[in-house]
Amino acid sequence: MNLEPYYIPEPNSGCWLWLGPILHAGTRRQKPYGRLGRELAHRLSFIFFKGPIPDGLEVDHICNNGLCINPDHLQAITHAENIRRALSATCIRGHTLSGDNLIPMTGKRAGERRCRTCYQLRRSRLQDKYNATKREKHRRMREMGLNSRGKPRIG
Numbered sequence: 001m002n003l004e005p006y007y008i009p010e011p012n013s014g015c016w017l018w019l020g021p022i023l024h025a026g027t028r029r030q031k032p033y034g035r036l037g038r039e040l041a042h043r044l045s046f047i048f049f050k051g052p053i054p055d056g057l058e059v060d061h062i063c064n065n066g067l068c069i070n071p072d073h074l075q076a077i078t079h080a081e082n083i084r085r086a087l088s089a090t091c092i093r094g095h096t097l098s099g100d101n102l103i104p105m106t107g108k109r110a111g112e113r114r115c116r117t118c119y120q121l122r123r124s125r126l127q128d129k130y131n132a133t134k135r136e137k138h139r140r141m142r143e144m145g146l147n148s149r150g151k152p153r154i155g
């Protein structure tokens, strides 16, 4: 088996990015993985470079990039450990997704894990923008000699 035509090394992260078919492509809820036939690409890479996956263990990405097949980034761990790692994962800005910082989603977005820090950052940015717009409006009204209700100022 030759995996070389199927990946391209990424110099910054050291990840070997999978170029072949992708499982869960285009879905947001499920992490995408490379696949070859019915087997997952990173599992194939692990078996190819490191040997058989020990009984009962799962192959996990240390780099957290599901499309990476660099054997140095792959580790065989137990299912329980895999779950633990997934639960203590971080958001795209590196905030820990657990405990109070985690907003579990319900309804249509069930299963999604939102970062509270990012959510609050976003909210305060929107609030800042809103306040700035309001300040700017009042400033212009003052310049035109109007009060905050748009009425001419007396005196």
Ligand SMILES: [Zn+2]
Binding pocket: 013, 014, 015, 016, 063, 064, 065, 068, 069, 070, 073
């Ligand atoms: Zn990697």
Ligand SMILES: [Zn+2]
Binding pocket: 091, 092, 093, 094, 095, 115, 116, 117, 118, 119
């Ligand atoms: Zn975050």
